[in-house]
Structures are given as C-alpha cells and as structure tokens.
Amino acid sequence: MPAANALKCSPSTAVTEDNSSPIRLPAWAALQQHARRLDGTAIEALFAQDPDRPRALALEHDGLYADFSKQLIDGAVRDALLALADQSGLAQGVEALFGGHHVNFTEDRPALHMALRGGAAVPAGDAAKLAESTQRMRAFVRELRAGRLLGASGEPIRDVVNLGIGGSDLGPRMVCEALAGRQDGPLRVHFVANIDPQELDETLPRCRPESTLFILSSKSFTTLETLANARAARAWLEAGLGAGADTGLHFAAVSNQEAQAGAFGIAAQRVFSVPAWVGGRFSVWSAVGLPALIALGEEGFDALLGGARSVDEHFRDAPPARNLPVMLALTGIWNGNFLGIGDFAALPYAHGLRSFPTWLQQLEMESNGKRCLLDGSRAEFHTAPVVFGHAGTVGQHAFHQLLYQGTRRVAIDFIVPVLGADERSRALYENALAQSEALMRGRDLHTSRTQLRAQGLPVAEVERLAPHLVCDGNQPSTTLLLPDLSPHTLGQLLALYEHKTFVQGWIWGINSFDQYGVELGKEMARSLADPQGQPTHASTAALLAAIARLRS
Numbered sequence: 001m002p003a004a005n006a007l008k009c010s011p012s013t014a015v016t017e018d019n020s021s022p023i024r025l026p027a028w029a030a031l032q033q034h035a036r037r038l039d040g041t042a043i044e045a046l047f048a049q050d051p052d053r054p055r056a057l058a059l060e061h062d063g064l065y066a067d068f069s070k071q072l073i074d075g076a077v078r079d080a081l082l083a084l085a086d087q088s089g090l091a092q093g094v095e096a097l098f099g100g101h102h103v104n105f106t107e108d109r110p111a112l113h114m115a116l117r118g119g120a121a122v123p124a125g126d127a128a129k130l131a132e133s134t135q136r137m138r139a140f141v142r143e144l145r146a147g148r149l150l151g152a153s154g155e156p157i158r159d160v161v162n163l164g165i166g167g168s169d170l171g172p173r174m175v176c177e178a179l180a181g182r183q184d185g186p187l188r189v190h191f192v193a194n195i196d197p198q199e200l201d202e203t204l205p206r207c208r209p210e211s212t213l214f215i216l217s218s219k220s221f222t223t224l225e226t227l228a229n230a231r232a233a234r235a236w237l238e239a240g241l242g243a244g245a246d247t248g249l250h251f252a253a254v255s256n257q258e259a260q261a262g263a264f265g266i267a268a269q270r271v272f273s274v275p276a277w278v279g280g281r282f283s284v285w286s287a288v289g290l291p292a293l294i295a296l297g298e299e300g301f302d303a304l305l306g307g308a309r310s311v312d313e314h315f316r317d318a319p320p321a322r323n324l325p326v327m328l329a330l331t332g333i334w335n336g337n338f339l340g341i342g343d344f345a346a347l348p349y350a351h352g353l354r355s356f357p358t359w360l361q362q363l364e365m366e367s368n369g370k371r372c373l374l375d376g377s378r379a380e381f382h383t384a385p386v387v388f389g390h391a392g393t394v395g396q397h398a399f400h401q402l403l404y405q406g407t408r409r410v411a412i413d414f415i416v417p418v419l420g421a422d423e424r425s426r427a428l429y430e431n432a433l434a435q436s437e438a439l440m441r442g443r444d445l446h447t448s449r450t451q452l453r454a455q456g457l458p459v460a461e462v463e464r465l466a467p468h469l470v471c472d473g474n475q476p477s478t479t480l481l482l483p484d485l486s487p488h489t490l491g492q493l494l495a496l497y498e499h500k501t502f503v504q505g506w507i508w509g510i511n512s513f514d515q516y517g518v519e520l521g522k523e524m525a526r527s528l529a530d531p532q533g534q535p536t537h538a539s540t541a542a543l544l545a546a547i548a549r550l551r552s
Contacts, residue, residue: 020374020509023381027084034077035338043072043440043474050074059324061314064492065481066324070440071331072339072476081330082320084507090320093506098316103506104277104513105374111513112275113282113498117305117491119312126275133287137272140252141293144213145185151210152245159207161190162291163229164217166362167280168254169193171494174359175284175292175304178352178490183295191291195225200232209240214251215290216266219274221257224525230264254287279513281362282498300487307491315499325499328413328478333504335411335476336385343408345399346389348415349432352485356415357389360497367501367512374509383508385411393431403439404471412439412477415493417485432479442473 022028047053047069057069057078073081097103098120100110114120122130143149147156162172173191176183183189190207192200214233218226230251237247252270253261261271272287284292285305293301311325320326335341344364346357368384390398392414403410416432419425448469452462480496482489505512527533528540535541 021377021380022084022088022507022509025084025087027080027087030080031077031084031334031338034080038072038074038077041072043070043476046072046074059322059327061318061324062310062492063483063489064324064496066327067479067481068327068331070436070477070479071334072474073331073334077334078321081334084333085320085326085330085503088507088509090326090503090506093502094316097502098312100277104279104511106511106514106516110277111279111282111502112277113279113285114308114312114495116275116278116285117308117312117495119309119316119495123277126277129273130275133273136269137287137290137293138298140270140272141290141298144294145187145297147186149213150249151212152241152247152249153210155210157213157250158186158211159188159190160213160215160291160294161192161203161207161233162215162217163192163226163233164215164254164288165193165223165225167283168217168219168223168226168288170355170359170362171281171284172289172291174353174355175289175490176295177355178350178485179292179296179300179487180352182300182487184297187294189291189295192229193225195228197232200229204233204236209237209250212237212250215254216251216261216264217254217288217290219254219256219280221253221255221260221264224522224529234265252290254290281366282513284494296487303487304491307486307488307493308495309491310488311492311495311499315495325496326503328496328500329503329507331478332385332411332500333507337381339409339476341409341411341476342382342385343410344385344387345403345410345412346387346415347392347395347412347432347435348389348417349392349428350415350417350419350485351391353415353417354391354394356493357387359494360389361387363497364501366515366518368505368508368510370510370517372510374511379508379510381508383510384504392435393428396431396435400435403475404442410475412436412475414477414479415482416479417482417489419485436477436479438471438473439475439477440473442471443469445470 050056054067054069057067057073059066059068093103097111098114100112100121100123102108102110104111110123112120112123115122144157149157151157162169169191176189190203192203214230216226216230234247237250238245241247248265248267251266252272253266254272254274255261256273258268258271262268272290274283274286274288278286285308289301292304296304315323315325332344346360348354348356364387365384370383371379373379389395402408403412414432414436416429418429445466448466449462451469452465482493502512528535535544
C-alpha cells in the first residue's frame with residue numbers, strides 16, 4: 001500500500017482515495033526507465049562492469065546465504081527498488097503486521113501467525129485459550145509418542161493419518177517429508193488430501209484399524225474433501241473393529257467447531273483450535289502442524305518454530321537493503337512488473353524439499369493471485385507470478401529444456417541445502433550451481449559452431465546443427481544456500497517466503513490474507529452435490545449427461 005494508505009488497513013476506517021496503486025509512485029516510473037535502460041543487457045556483462053558484484057549482491061542471516069548477483073540488477077535498480085518499498089510505506093506495513101493491526105482488511109482481523117512461534121505478541125483476548133489448546137495438544141502428543149494412547153481394542157496407536165486439504169495438508173506434509181530422516185519413535189505419519197478415493201485407498205492397507213489414528217483437519221469442519229475422507233475412514237474403522245467399537249478413540253480434530261466435531265464422535269479434549277487470525281497457508285505453526293509435532297516430537301517442532309522466529313526478528317529489525325525477505329520480494333517485483341517475467345520456478349536441490357514448490361504455489365498464488373486493490377479498484381499491473389518447480393536434479397530432466405531454449409523468460413530461485421561431502425551430495429549442489437550459471441551465460445552461435453567443429457563434423461553438418469545448440473541465457477536467478485536441512489533451517493526457509501509474500505502484497509496494495517476467489521468453485525461444487533440442485537450452465541449439464549452415460 002502506498003504511504004498514504006499504509007496504516008489504513010482496517011475496514012473500520014473508510015478508505016476511498018484512488019491512490020492505492022503503486023504505479024502512481026515516483027519509484028515505479030523510475031524502475032520503468034531502468035527497465036528500458038537495461039533492455040538487451042546481458043547479466044553476464046554486469047559482472048564485467050563490477051568485479052565485486054558477487055559480494056555486493058549477497059546477503060546473510062543466521063546461516064542463510066542468498067546470492068542475488070545473477071539477477072538483472074545494478075546499483076541504480078537496487079536503489080529504485082528500495083525507494084519503491086519506502087514510498088509504499090513498507091516500514092509501516094511491517095509495524096502493522098507485527099503490531100496486530102488488521103492487515104487482513106477485508107476480513108477485519110490481524111495476520112499473526114508469527115505469534116505462534118514467538119515472533120509477535122498474542123492478542124490478550126486469545127492468549128489463555130491458545131495456551132490451553134496448545135498445552136492440551138502437546139500433552140496429547142506426549143501420550144501418543146509414549147505409546148500410552150490406545151485404540152478401541154487396547155492396542156497403542158502406531159499410524160497417524162492426517163485428513164486435510166490446502167493449508168491443512170501442504171504445510172505439515174512438506175515438513176514431514178523434508179525432515180523424515182529426523183523423525184524418531186514407532187509412529188508413522190501419512191497424509192490424505194484428495195477426494196479421489198485412490199489416495200485413501202492406497203494409504204489404508206499400510207495401516208491397521210486397531211492402531212490407527214485419524215486427524216480430521218478443517219477449521220470450519222465443512223471442508224467437502226476432508227469430511228468425505230473422514231466418513232470413509234470411519235467406515236473402515238467400523239468394519240475392522242466390529243460393531244459397537246468406540247471409533248472416537250481413533251480420531252482427533254484440528255477445528256474451531258467443537259460442536260460439529262463432537263457430533264462426528266470426537267471428544268472435546270481431542271479437538272484443537274486454530275486462532276482466527278491464522279490463515280490456512282500460514283498455519284503449519286499452529287495445531288494444523290499436529291502431524292509434524294507427532295513426527296518430530298516437541299524438541300524438533302520447537303526448533304522449527306525457532307528457525308521461523310529467527311527470520312521474523314530479522315525481517316522486523318534489519319534495514320531493507322540487508323533484509324532477506326524484502327530483497328527477495330523486491331527482486332520478484334522487478335522481474336514480474338518491469339522485466340515482464342510472469343513465471344517463477346522454485347528449484348530446491350534436495351529430495352526432502354520435493355513438495356516445497358507445491359507449498360509455495362499455495363502461499364504465493366493464493367495469497368497474491370488477486371487484482372482488487374485496497375480501494376476496490378482493479379490492478380493495472382500483474383501481481384503473483386505463475387509458480388512451478390520440482391526437486392533438482394529431477395527437474396533438469398523434465399522442464400529445464402524450456403528454461404534453456406524456450407520462448408519464455410523465467411525467474412528462478414535455486415534453494416540449495418548443503419547436505420554433505422559425499423559424492424552424491426557434492427554432485428547435487430554442483431548441479432545447482434552449474435544450472436544457475438549456464439542459464440545465465442547461455443551459449444551463442446559461435447560457441448555452438450566451435451564445439452561441433454571440435455567433434456570433427458563436416459562444415460555442412462556444423463551449420464545445420466549449430467542453431468539447435470544455441471541457448472539465449474540471461475535467465476535471472478537467486479541462489480539461496482542453507483547450512484543443512486534441519487528443523488531450524490526449514491523454519492527459516494518457510495518464514496522467509498511467508499514474509500516475501502507479505503512484502504509483495506503490501507507494495508501491490510492487495511490483501512495477502514484472504515482468498516475469496518477460491519470460494520466461487522466451492523459454491524458451484526456444493527450446488528451440484530445438492531440432490532435438488534440443477535446445473536446452471538448448458539456445458540455443465542451436457543458434461544453431467546456424458547458422465548451418466550460413461551458410468552452406465
């Protein structure tokens with residue numbers, strides 16, 4: 001939000017000024033001029049102009065190391081980006097975020113997920129309830145991990161299946177995958193999100209009804225996919241445990257609807273709430289992270305919280321030029337709004353982070369995939385990029401061809417945990433560094449011809465093949481090094497991108513904490529599920545008729 005609106009972040013304050021668009025700021029116009037100035041400039045040429053570039057465009061915090069030198073940025077661009085942050089009132093925005101102001105202005109509430117990890121104060125009215133729910137949840141996990149939590153037949157629980165979707169699945173699933181090697185104890189944690197029966201049907205044969213606990217994770221207790229899977233899970237328990245068995249002993253819930261959970265058969269002491277000021281995609285730190293707490297134990301989960309808190313403090317206190325989330329966000333704005341790069345690839349070079357791009361898709365695209373500004377006007381610029389990615393080096397053999405020789409420019413973040421010194425670990429980070437350099441430098445026609453001639457090919461064959469070897473290069477990338485892949489560094493990584501997302505939303509003048517667009521599809525799905533409902537569109541009616549024919 002521009003400075004004039006910076007602190008008007010509650011709907012209780014009327015905001016009617018037509019000045020919530022950043023394109024009216026002087027820095028925006030300056031950045032447009034810089035984009036024209038650098039049009040056609042090779043990133044590689046900037047290294048020749050400034051030999052100190054790798055040091056000047058590197059940032060560090062608490063073991064994290066970010067290299068921005070392969071971005072199409074020089075000192076003048078960096079200064080203009082920092083001016084954009086200043087003119088947007090970012091300092092006031094950060095103060096408002098951590099101070100509990102209603103930065104979620106459409107829903108009239110704060111966004112205080114940082115409070116769950118000690119990075120901000122819990123609102124006084126919620127402190128007692130949150131502390132009680134957290135203490136009860138941790139006591140539940142201690143009993144579970146100690147083997148003292150028994151099912152209906154008297155056997156201890158050995159398998160935990162999280163039933164959730166979106167923010168109730170992506171965060172805890174990703175954390176458990178990333179830290180699988182650090183999990184201890186006899187418990188196995190599984191995740192089911194899709195309403196497609198296959199996911200649950202593939203999970204249940206790995207479990208036994210007598211020793212399986214299901215976590216029904218839905219703040220509203222109305223999520224269609226989650227409730228459908230919960231009913232299927234209960235039917236599986238009833239079939240396996242026999243008539244009259246207390247299936248409630250095999251359920252816990254993460255929900256703010258204790259009555260609905262009770263009607264489903266889940267005891268109140270097994271229902272753990274999530275504060276209203278925590279959005280789904282920011283909720284892994286809350287009771288939504290119960291599967292991760294079960295898998296990692298309290299010590300590991302607390303280390304995850306501690307890593308995030310470290311970045312909270314850095315984001316709140318570090319000057320913008322040395323602030324990792326701020327510079328990640330400004331670099332993304334430069335690429336998307338001024339260089340016309342609408343695609344963003346997150347490439348984690350660690351198998352444990354294979355689900356990180358999916359988590360990031362929700363974080364960035366659901367948070368900032370919006371066009372309505374604070375004053376209700378329509379954005380005249382692009383907001384969130386299209387986010388995709390996969391774990392390296394697997395992605396190199398899938399979509400990197402497009403990065404090298406496709407017709408699109410793509411901004412890239414290489415995320416590289418330094419995992420070890422053995423041959424495969426070295427090959428992993430060597431590949432990451434080679435990819436970032438090769439995508440920047442490219443290969444011209446002259447080099448292509450030279451390489452083909454060195455193979456002894458005839459002149460005609462050299463001329464025929466050489467154009468096919470050309471790679472334009474100049475793909476901008478940031479490389480983020482992590483000292484390891486531990487609970488602490490994973491917490492840092494997640495908080496880093498959370499705050500990056502907030503910074504971009506604040507500068508664009510949109511609300512990063514609601515998701516009204518998602519509701520439209522849900523409403524239509526509910527209407528089709530209604531036996532009395534009728535399709536409202538001819539195409540839907542025709543498709544339903546075709547489905548009926550196929551089923552028969």
